Amino acid sequence: MTRDLRWNLGALGADYGLFVVGLSFASQTTILPAFAAHLGAPNVVVGAIPAVMTVGWLLPSLPAAGHTETLVRKLPFVLRYTVWERVPFVGLALAAFFLAGRAPALTLGVLLLTLLVVTGVGGVLMPAWMDIIGRAIPVTLRGRFFALANLGASLGGFAGGLVTERVLAAVPPPEGYGVCFLLAAACMGGSLVALALVREPPAAAAAEPVALRAYLARVPALLRRDPNLRAFLGARACAVVGQAAGAFYTVHALRAWEPPASEVGVFTALLLGGQVVGNATLGWVADRAGHRRVLVTGVLASVLANAVALGAPSLAAFGAVFVLAGLQLAAHSVSSLAILLEFAPTPEARPTYVGLGTTVIAPVAFLAPLAAGLLADAAGFAAVFAAAGLAGVTALVLLVRRVRDPRSVA
Numbered sequence: 001m002t003r004d005l006r007w008n009l010g011a012l013g014a015d016y017g018l019f020v021v022g023l024s025f026a027s028q029t030t031i032l033p034a035f036a037a038h039l040g041a042p043n044v045v046v047g048a049i050p051a052v053m054t055v056g057w058l059l060p061s062l063p064a065a066g067h068t069e070t071l072v073r074k075l076p077f078v079l080r081y082t083v084w085e086r087v088p089f090v091g092l093a094l095a096a097f098f099l100a101g102r103a104p105a106l107t108l109g110v111l112l113l114t115l116l117v118v119t120g121v122g123g124v125l126m127p128a129w130m131d132i133i134g135r136a137i138p139v140t141l142r143g144r145f146f147a148l149a150n151l152g153a154s155l156g157g158f159a160g161g162l163v164t165e166r167v168l169a170a171v172p173p174p175e176g177y178g179v180c181f182l183l184a185a186a187c188m189g190g191s192l193v194a195l196a197l198v199r200e201p202p203a204a205a206a207a208e209p210v211a212l213r214a215y216l217a218r219v220p221a222l223l224r225r226d227p228n229l230r231a232f233l234g235a236r237a238c239a240v241v242g243q244a245a246g247a248f249y250t251v252h253a254l255r256a257w258e259p260p261a262s263e264v265g266v267f268t269a270l271l272l273g274g275q276v277v278g279n280a281t282l283g284w285v286a287d288r289a290g291h292r293r294v295l296v297t298g299v300l301a302s303v304l305a306n307a308v309a310l311g312a313p314s315l316a317a318f319g320a321v322f323v324l325a326g327l328q329l330a331a332h333s334v335s336s337l338a339i340l341l342e343f344a345p346t347p348e349a350r351p352t353y354v355g356l357g358t359t360v361i362a363p364v365a366f367l368a369p370l371a372a373g374l375l376a377d378a379a380g381f382a383a384v385f386a387a388a389g390l391a392g393v394t395a396l397v398l399l400v401r402r403v404r405d406p407r408s409v410a
Contacts, residue, residue, distance in 0.1 A: 001043075002296055002396070003135070003391060004199050004201070005137070005138075006401060007197075007199055008137070008198055008199055008201075009137065009141075009145060010196045011135065011194050011197040011199075011247060012136060012137070012145070012149070012194075012195075012198055013023070013145065013148065013149040013194070014191070014194035015150065015151045015191050015192075015194040015195040015198070016146075016149040016150075016153070016191075017150070017152040017153040017156065017191075018156075018187050018188065018191035018194060019153075019187070019191040019192045020149075020150060020153035020157065020369040021153050021156040021157050021160060021187045022089075022183075022184040022185070022186075022187030022191065023184065024094075024156075024157030024161065024181065024184075024268060024272060025154075025160055025164065025180045025181065025183040025184035025187065025304075026181055026184045027268055027271065028049055028246075028247065029246050029247065029249065029250065029268075029271055029322070029325060030057075030179065030267045030268045030271060030322075031164065031180055031214065031268065032049050032259070033046050033109070033250045033251050034117075034249050034250055034251075034254065034264045035096070035111070035173070035177045035249035036049060036108060036111065037250075037251055038100075038174060038177070038261075039100060039105075039107055039111075039174070039253065039389070040104055040105075040172045041108055041375040042373075042377065043248070043251070043281035043374075043376040043377045044373035044374055044377065045108060045112075045243075045373070046248065046251055046373060047247055047248070047369040047370050047371075047372050047373025047374075048112060048369065048373065049111075049112070049115065049247055049369070050246065050247045050369040051245070051365070051366045051367070051369040051370050052115045052116050052366075053113050053115050053118075053119045054090040054119075054240070054362070054365035054366060054369070055119075055362050055363075055365060055366035056115065056116050056117075056118070056119025056120040056122065057119045057122055057126070057133075057358065058123060058359055058360070058361055058362035058365055059120075059123060059358075059366075060120055060124045060205040060217070060357040061123050061124070061126045061277065061354060061358040061359050062077040062216070062352075062355035062356055062359035062360070062361070063123040063212060063216070063268070063357040064123070064125070064126075064127055064128075064331070064355065065127040065351040065352050065354065065355030065356075066212060066215035066351075067208055067209075067218075068127040068128045068131065068208050068351040068355075069076075069351050069352065070208070071128070071203075072203055073139075073200055073203065074128035074129070074131050074132050074200065074203070075128075075132060075195075075198060075200040077125075077128050078125050078128050078129055078195070079192075079195065079196060081121055081124065081125060082121065082122075082125060082192060083117070083192065084117060084121040084197065085119075085121050085122050085125075085188065085378040086119050086185060086188035086191075086192060087152075087185070087392055088105060088114040088117050088118050089114065089118070089182075089185040090145075090181075090185045091114060091183045091184065092110065092111060092114045092178075092181045093178040093179075093181035093182045094178070095110040095111070095178075096108050096174045096175060096177045096178030096181060097174075097175055097178040098146065098213055098250070098274045100178075100315070102175060106114075107183060108172075111130070113318075114122070120266075123358070126237030126337075126352075126354060126358060127132055127215075127352075127354045127355045128141035128351070129356075130196065130337055130341065130354045131134065131203075131349070131350050131351050132200055132349065133341075134341045134347065134350050134375060135143075135200075135201040135202075135203060135347070136198070136199075136200070136201050139342065140287055141287065141288025141408075142163050142286070142287070142338045142341070143283040143285070143291065143334055143335070143338065144283040144284065144286075144287055144295070144316045145282070145283070145284070145332060145384065146283060146286075146334045146335075146370075147281075147282055147283020147284070147286070147330075148151050148279070148281070149285075149328060150203065150275060150278075150279040150283075150333045150334065151223060151279035151280055152274060152410055153275075153277040154272045154273075154275035154279055154326075154330070154340055155186075155272075155276060155288070157268070157275070158269055158272040158273055158276060159270055160183070160272075161265050161266070161268035161269030161270075161271070162265060162269055163183070163265075164180055164265040164268055165249075165262045165263075165264075165265025165266055165268075165269070166264045166265070167179045167180060167183075167264075167265075168261050168264060168265055168378065169260070169261075169262035172261075172398045173261055174400075176261070178183070180225050182187045182300055188200075188215045191200060194292075198262070198356050206337075210236070219356060222352075222356070223356075225235070226404065228343075228403060228404050229343050229353075229356075229357075229401045230248060230401075231398060232343070232357075232403045233357065233360050233393045233400075234398055235299075235398035235402070236336075236357070236393050236395070237298050237303040237364045237395075238394045238395035238398060239295075239360055239391075239392065239393035239395035239399075240361055240364050240365045240368055241297075241368045241387075241388065241390070241392075241395075242299065242302050242306070242388050242389065242391040242395055243265045243302055243328065243368075243392075243395075244368035244369045244371070244372040244384070244387050244388050244391075245306055245309065245344075245372060245381075245384050245387075245388035246306075246325055246367055246371065247255075247312065247372070247373075248373075248376055248381055248384055248385075249267075249305075249309060249321050249322065249325065250264060250267055250293055251381075252401070253318050254311070254399065255268065256315075257314075257315040257318075258312035258385075263315075264294035266319075267319075267322050268322075268356075269323055270319050270322035270323050270326070271322040271323070271326040271329070272326060273323055273326060274322065274323035274324060274325060274326020274327040274328075274329070274332045275327070275329055275331070275333075276326075276330075276333055277323075277326075277327060278301075278326065278327040278328075278329070278330025278334075279330045279333070279334065281332055282297065282334045282335070283334055284296045285297075286334050286335050286338065290405035290408065291334070291335035291338055291342070291403070291405070291407075291408050292329050292335075292365075292399065292403060292405040292406075293405070294334050294335040295316055295331055295332075295335050295336065295339070295399060296396065296399050296400060297327070297331050298328045298329075298330070298331025298332055299325065299328070299331075299392055299395045299396045299399060300392075300396060301325070301327040301328040301331065301386075302324070302325070303389050303391045303392035303393055304324050304326045304378040304394065305320075305321045305324035305325050305328065306386070306388045306389035306392065307385075307389055308320050308321050308324065308383045309321045309381075309385040310382055310385045310386060310389070312343035328385075328395070337354065337358075338355075339375075340353045340354045340356075340357040340358075340405065341353070341354070342406040342407050343357070343406045372384045372387070372388070375387065391404045
């Protein structure tokens, strides 16, 4: 292992890990839905939280990929704009401290705008950041890289979940949530420092600039040439629908059993505990057996989470839902982006495949949680969990029967 490889494994791992720890203090599965529920948000607004975050992460990537391919060095581009993935959490904390008590509806607007800015900037930068990963870390180490970075983040986030419980027990809402958002911003600040220390490897010659319309016009032909990619994107879309119930696990538990607000910290700790288990095992699986197998595991965990949510007789039993959701998140973190690097036929095409594999899913990822919120209002949470479970089963069948691991195809 070369000196630069060891350095970059540490720097990129710290960047990724600290960013994920920061997100644990603003978890879209536990903290953010609970904050929204405290503000009196209806179910459709709770569903809008993952919808806004997901569309932000996914939609801008393909339009940004064309520009990314024209850059010889990607790191300066990422550093120039990534501050806007971090600073908005300070504004959200201020809203929790000074605005939520007087204007809860306006605070909900601030929450959604904050999430759109954070994730939208992240979506623009995603192809560039993943290209740096692709050049800095060999394919046979990427699974373990993401797994170990997530494992460290999950352990930190597990501790953070316990801190969150203490904070919310000691500081009543909405101010307690403001403290959580400040902790998120602090961790993400440390992530930025680590990212700035990365030694970016040299890239191949930059692509010639192409007008956005001409660049996007290439996409249909690319999809026609690659039936395996089409099958994967179909399975991925079904899996996203299967995960749409995630935002409602916490709200359902709070309404069904009425635990104290501090229980949200326990939910977060269980979620991160599931991620620890997943990350401790799935990176090894990805490097030796391929990322497809990891994604199958994640979808299966999602199906089981919805099944448990439908039948859990007590709050203690319902805790298994968060463990399974954490396992699904670990599988997603380890393999959902890394597998796109392997679908790309050449290193130069990686930004396009990362962008395509994210942007194409964005409409489904945006609409599914909103539809889940409307379904929850119309028919209750059980209908949401059942529909999500059915979509997950469909994704599982597609992944097993139609999708071949791109590493084995190559």
